[in-house]
Amino acid sequence: MNRSIIHVDMDAFYASVEQRDNPSLKGKPVIIGGASDRGVVCAASYEARRYGVYSAMAGARAKKLCPKGIYLPVNMNKYKNTSKEIHKIFRRYSNTIEPISIDEAFLDITGKNPLKIAKEIKKDIKEEQGLTASIGISYNKFLAKLASDMEKPNGLTIIKxxxxxxxxxxxxxxxxxxxxxxxxxxxxxxxxxxxxxxxNYDPNVLISLFGKRGQEIYDFSHGIDNRPVEYNVLNQSIGEEETFKEDIDNIKYLIEYVENYSINLSNKLMAKGYLGKTITVKIKYNDFSVETRSISLNIPTDREKTIFKTSRYILCEKFNIDKPVRLIGLTISNLIYPEDPLQLSMKI
Ligand SMILES: [Mg+2]
Structure with a gap:
């Protein structure tokens, strides 16, 4: 049977929540995060995007492009609570839901009328949460996600x-x-x-060059994607690393690097609404030998302080650094998107 998959993507989610809660912000360039030059933009209203401001941009750059923008702090608890309410709406229409970030999810609604359900979900979100979503409808995840992006904001697109x-x-x-x-x-x-x-390309050439990925992109290009809609641990990690201009043998400087990485990783996790469980420090020495050490936390986190304290501990206690270091990296993996966003209040 042909599947019916919809992909729901909230429009400029964090910024729209702030505009909803403070009507004087409506129609204005609102930028979430990025208030400090070291910070990263987590979200930008459509008005701010007209100035070229996008999420993941450095705060310093955003302020150059949009000096009159309204820069607000990230109010994660508010967004998570809103996300939780939106997920309650999803559950009225499907039990097969795959959240892929705080403001995006796939729903498998095979056997039901997808256009009717998409319209109802948009209406429920608008009426109950005062927000707009863009929805894509198709027969697999790749096409549904592609469709939701085609008419943003407030879009509803079908790919047949x-x-x-x-x-x-x-x-x-x-x-x-x-x-x-x-x-x-x-x-x-x-x-x-x-x-x-x-x-029109020979799939065998793509496979010989890119392996499994070659087959996958050939299939996607023909609209083939058999991946199920399912809740799972994200097979992803978020990391940062840097090769130094000159080797470092003072641990104080290495700690400064992991502190900076911790801020960036925390921002990236928060921007996607993820939590991570495993923290890994990688060191490459001046003789090019590489060592990695990890710690898995009992409770997944997105907090800068937890990531920094753990990575500093790994660096100071689990390594025996006896050679100059040419590269240090920090990665957080075993990422989850919490199904119940309230779980996030349990932070360490
Ligand atoms: Mg979105």
Whole structure:
């Protein structure tokens, strides 16, 4: 049976929540996070995006582009509570829900009328939470997510089986799930720029060059994606590392690096609404040997202080640094998106 999958993506979520709760902010460039120059923008209202401000941008850069923007602190508890209410709405329509971040989820609604359900979910969210969502409807996750992005904000887009090849053909390869700048430039080297170029490419060449990924992007380019909608631990990690201009042999400086990384990792986790459980420090010595040490926390975290304290402990107690260091990295893995956002109040 053909599946019916919808992807719901809240529009400029954090910024919209702030505009909802303080009507004087409506129509204004609202930027969440990034108030300090070291901070990172977590969300920007559509008005702020017109100035070129986007999430994950450094606060200092945002302030150059939009000096008159209204910069607000990240009020995570508020967004998490709103997210929880939105998930309650989802559960009215499906038991098969896969949250992929604090403001995005897939719902499998196979056997039901997808257009009717999508309209009802949008209406419920608007009436009960005063917010807009963009929804994509299709027969798999890749296409549903692609569709939700096509008419943002407040969009409702369907990609049907009979039109999929034509819809995908003119899009950049970057629109394929998991194709980042690196993969894009690899594909460009083969003369592949658009999804249509992959549709006509020999899949065996793609597989010989990229292995499993080659098969996957060939399938995606034909609108094939059999991954189920399911709640699972995210097979992802978030990390930072840097090779120093000159080797470092003073642990004080290494601690400063992990402190900076901790701030960035915490910001990235919060921007996506994730929590992480395993913290790993990697060290490369001047002889190019590499060592890694990890600690898994009992309670997953997104807190800068917890990440820093744990990574400092790993660095000072679990390594025996006896050579100059040329690179240090910090990664947080075993990421989860908490199904029950209230779980987040249990922080360590
Ligand atoms: Mg969103």
């Amino acid at each position: 089986k009979e039109e999929v090849i034509e819809v995908l053909k003119p899009l950049s390869v970057r629109k394929l799930w998991g194709v980042g700048p690196k993969m894009e430039s690899e594909l460009n080297k083969l003369g592949i720029y658009y999804i249509g170029d992959i549709q």
